[in-house]
Amino acid sequence: MGEMFSYAFVQRALLASLLVGTACSLVGVFVVLRGLAFIGAGIAHAAFGGVALGFLLGWNPLVTAVGFCVATAGAIHATSQAGRIRMDASIGIFYALTMALGILFVGLMKTYDARLYGYLFGNILSVTTTDLRIIAALTLAVAATVIVFFKEFQLLSFDPEVAEALGLPAGRYSFVMLVLVSLTIVLSLDAVGILLVFALIVTPASAAYQLTYDYRALFVLSVLFGNLSCFLGLVLSYGLDVPSGATIVLTATGLFFVCLALSPKRRGGRP
Amino acid sequence: MTDLPSAPAPAVRFERATVAYDGTPALEEITLEIPAGALVGVIGPNGSGKTTFLKAILGLTPPVQGRIFVGEECCHHLKRIRREIGYVPQASQVDPNAPFRVLDVVLMGLYPGLGPLRRPGREGRRKALAALEAVGMEGFALRPAGQLSGGQLQRVAIARALVRDPRILLLDEPFTGLDVRSQHAVLDLVVRTHRERRLTTVLVTHDVNLVYPYLDRVLALNRRVYAYGPPQEALVRETLERMYGAEVQVHEAGGRPFVFAGDHHHG
Numbered sequence: 202m203g204e205m206f207s208y209a210f211v212q213r214a215l216l217a218s219l220l221v222g223t224a225c226s227l228v229g230v231f232v233v234l235r236g237l238a239f240i241g242a243g244i245a246h247a248a249f250g251g252v253a254l255g256f257l258l259g260w261n262p263l264v265t266a267v268g269f270c271v272a273t274a275g276a277i278h279a280t281s282q283a284g285r286i287r288m289d290a291s292i293g294i295f296y297a298l299t300m301a302l303g304i305l306f307v308g309l310m311k312t313y314d315a316r317l318y319g320y321l322f323g324n325i326l327s328v329t330t331t332d333l334r335i336i337a338a339l340t341l342a343v344a345a346t347v348i349v350f351f352k353e354f355q356l357l358s359f360d361p362e363v364a365e366a367l368g369l370p371a372g373r374y375s376f377v378m379l380v381l382v383s384l385t386i387v388l389s390l391d392a393v394g395i396l397l398v399f400a401l402i403v404t405p406a407s408a409a410y411q412l413t414y415d416y417r418a419l420f421v422l423s424v425l426f427g428n429l430s431c432f433l434g435l436v437l438s439y440g441l442d443v444p445s446g447a448t449i450v451l452t453a454t455g456l457f458f459v460c461l462a463l464s465p466k467r468r469g470g471r472p
Numbered sequence: 473m474t475d476l477p478s479a480p481a482p483a484v485r486f487e488r489a490t491v492a493y494d495g496t497p498a499l500e501e502i503t504l505e506i507p508a509g510a511l512v513g514v515i516g517p518n519g520s521g522k523t524t525f526l527k528a529i530l531g532l533t534p535p536v537q538g539r540i541f542v543g544e545e546c547c548h549h550l551k552r553i554r555r556e557i558g559y560v561p562q563a564s565q566v567d568p569n570a571p572f573r574v575l576d577v578v579l580m581g582l583y584p585g586l587g588p589l590r591r592p593g594r595e596g597r598r599k600a601l602a603a604l605e606a607v608g609m610e611g612f613a614l615r616p617a618g619q620l621s622g623g624q625l626q627r628v629a630i631a632r633a634l635v636r637d638p639r640i641l642l643l644d645e646p647f648t649g650l651d652v653r654s655q656h657a658v659l660d661l662v663v664r665t666h667r668e669r670r671l672t673t674v675l676v677t678h679d680v681n682l683v684y685p686y687l688d689r690v691l692a693l694n695r696r697v698y699a700y701g702p703p704q705e706a707l708v709r710e711t712l713e714r715m716y717g718a719e720v721q722v723h724e725a726g727g728r729p730f731v732f733a734g735d736h737h738h739g
Contacts, residue, residue, distance in 0.1 A: 234570070352583045352591065359572050359580060366530060366561050367632075368554040368584035414616040416571045466569045 205439050213333050214325045218431035218449065220340040221392040221401070226427025227347050228385040229406030230419055231378050234358040240277060240379065242399050243292040245386045247273035247299035249395050252320045253306035262320065263335050263387055270383035273299055278376050323394030323446030325435065332391050339388035343381055347420075354378065355416055392431070393446035400450040405430060408457040411464035426456050482541075483508040483640055483672040484529055489538035491521070491528050498524040500696050501538065506674065506689075511666050513687040513703075514676045517716050520694040522676040523562065526642045529674070530554055542640070555585045558633025560643040563626055568618040574628055575613040578603055581632040603631040607661055623654025627661060634665065640672045641665070647679060655682060680707070681730050707731055 205211050232241050251269025255262030277295050281288040307317065319327065328336075347354065356364040357374050365371040382402070389398045409422035434449030441448075482505035491499040498521045506512055514522050527533045528540055531550025539546050545553045558581070566572070578600040582592045592600070604610045607627040612620065617628065626646055633641055643662065647655040663686045666673040677683055680690065690706035692699040698715035699706040707729050712720040721732040 349588045352580075352586070353588065355572075355576070356580050356583050359570075359577065360564060360566075362564070363561055363580070364584075365532065366527075366559045367581060368551070410569070410571070414569075414571050414573065416573075416576060419571045 205436070210326055210328075211439065213328050213330065214435060214445070215432070217328045217333055217336050218325055218392055218435050218445075219428050220336050221389045222405070222427035222429075222431035223424055224340045224343045224385045224388055225398075225401040226405040226409075226423040226425075227344060227420060228381050229402040229404075229427070230409070230423050231354060231358060232382065232402055233406040233410055235361075235375075235378065237378070237382065238399070238403055239289060240274075240292050241382050241386070241402060243277065243296040243299075244270050244274055244379070244383050245395055245399050246296050246303075248386050248390060248398075249321070250299040250303035250306065251387070252390065252395070253303040253310075253317065256314050256317055257306045257310055261335075262316075263332070263390065266387045266390065267339075267384060269299070270387055271380055274379035274383050275376065278372075278379055282372060319394070320390050321394050321396055322444060323390065323392050323397060325392040325445045325449075326439075328391050336388045336391065339384050343384050343388070346377065346381055350374065350377065358416075393449055397446045397450045401427065401430070401453060404450070404453040404457050408453075408460040411457075411460040411466060426453070426460075430456055481508060481543075482506055483510070483543065484674075485541040486528075487539045487541070489528065489535040489540050491524055491533050492536045493524075493533075497536075497695065498533075499528065499535075499693075502697055503538075504691070504697060504700050506672060508672050509670045510688040511663070511673045511686060512675065512689045512691060513680060513683050514674060514691045514693055515678065515680045516693040516698075518678075520715075522693055523644055525691075525693060526559070526644055526674065526676060529640070529642060530557060530559060555636060556639045558630075558636055558638035558641045560626070560629045560633050560641070560646055562644045563622060563629070563646075563649055566618040566620075566625065568616070570616065570618045572617045573613070574604070574609065574615050574617050574620070575600055577617045577628055578631045578635050581635040585636070599635050599637075600631070603635040604628075606634055606665070607631045621654070623650050623657055626650065626654070626658050630658075630661060630665070638671070640674070643673070643675045645676055645678070647677060647682060655679075659683060659686070684731075685728060704729075 232238060247270050248266045251266030252262040254269060255265030273295050277291050280286065280291040353369060353374050356369055357371055361371045385402060386398050389401060393401050405426035406423040408426045409419050412422055413419055430453035431449050434452040435445055438445040438448035484506040486502040486504050489502045490497055514525055516522050524533055528535065529542060531554055534548060542550055542553055579592050579596055582596050601610060601613065604613055607630050609624060609627050609631060620628065646658055650658065659682060665671060675683060684703050687703050689701060690703045692706055692711060692715050694715045699711045707722060709720055709722045712731060723730045
């Protein structure tokens with residue numbers, strides 16, 4: 202199986218999957234701690250609208266999706282901050298709206314573009330050098346933001362009300378968190394696709410959550426599991442000739458159940 | 473009871489301050505001064521604006537009318553001195569599995585004062601450990617916060633407020649949900665901290681009987697100020713009945729009054 206790594210497209214795929222694994226598992230920690238799973242799933246579906254709009258207008262679909270997802274995250278955030286409706290209702294509204302827009306954009310297209318299908322399910326082996334550059338730039342942006350605001354995000358993850366009372370502009374940082382989720386979803390579309398991306402965000406972080414009471418260790422373990430899932434998933438998908446996105450997600454889920462079984466927390470243990 | 477400094481500049485001053493949420497006033501035309509170094513208890517029925525009173529001092533809910541001074545700062549500049557106020561919010565649950573160690577939780581008190589990228593460092597850890605020692609929790613530094621009891625968690629929250637070396641300490645219902653023993657442990661800690669640091673302390677509670685012997689002043693609050701002064705003057709049946717809108721009994725026992733208010737259950 203070693204000869205697979207001599208192909209340029211496999212090298213690109215491997216590099217892309219490790220970048221995706223890193224970004225997803227970093228942001229996943231916030232998603233798990235802040236309970237952002239539903240909003241993340243909503244933003245992932247908004248990516249469909251963004252990608253479809255990109256194809257319709259002939260723009261780069263990933264760049265268009267970034268704008269579309271950030272706008273959706275902003276709309277959800279603003280609607281719930283205004284306090285008129287509950288956050289989950291707000292997510293539900295925009296979730297469906299952006300999907301509807303996506304379907305509308307696809308309908309408006311003169312010809313069907315097969316690459317759109319690729320973004321739904323992911324096909325990491327077809328990642329181009331341009332895609333790889335975009336993925337690398339976005340991963341760098343996500344990782345840098347996590348490092349720069351590490352303690353602010355820690356405080357927000359602990360308790361937003363306490364954060365606000367201690368003098369942290371919690372609303373602003375919550376929005377930055379949502380932007381990170383948006384960027385991560387978009388940079389993962391090539392690898393795992395719109396329908397599966399959220400598993401790659403939630404699952405490695407949830408696996409890590411089983412094993413530690415330490416905030417920093419949570420990031421280290423999550424990134425480790427994310428990268429391991431992507432690497433093993435890619436090798437398995439190549440070797441067995443099965444779809445890469447699904448294999449990566451199944452590997453991550455397998456790791457999660459192993460961690461769940463080994464978790465000291467499940468046994469009510471002390472660290 | 474603490475002796476107040478002879479001519480103190482007030483630590484906090486409200487000047488006809490009205491605070492509103494969505495156009496509904498939560499506090500109306502509040503005028504009062506909290507002397508530096510005083511221990512003030514805020515009492516009132518549920519939804520009477522007690523928490524809002526603390527948030528107004530923190531500058532989290534700016535007045536729509538009137539002014540609020542903390543030290544020399546006023547109004548929208550209150551943000552600047554939020555760092556000098558230690559705030560212990562109403563206790564909320566910490567997930568038993570949450571990845572936050574006690575020391576990390578205390579260090580959080582220092583975070584908003586630092587810029588992005590900067591960490592509390594060795595000096596911060598020293599301060600955090602000292603704050604934990606001050607509340608008697610030094611042996612718990614590396615424990616997950618979610619595995620502490622309510623009383624222990626409350627002491628950690630006080631350590632998080634003290635780590636900033638504040639001028640003012642605000643506590644919102646610090647005894648709620650604690651068993652009697654923990655209530656007294658937390659009360660002793662608050663009183664001791666107030667005395668040792670000469671810390672202006674504002675304490676919101678519905679259990680006035682627990683804290684009353686230690687208070688310099690009582691603020692009876694229900695959207696408006698019903699009484700503000702030394703406990704013997706403020707804890708008058710007629711005043712409290714008007715504030716609670718219910719029957720109140722004030723009994724003397726052992727030379728101190730005990731308040732029994734209609735909508736609360738005091739054993």
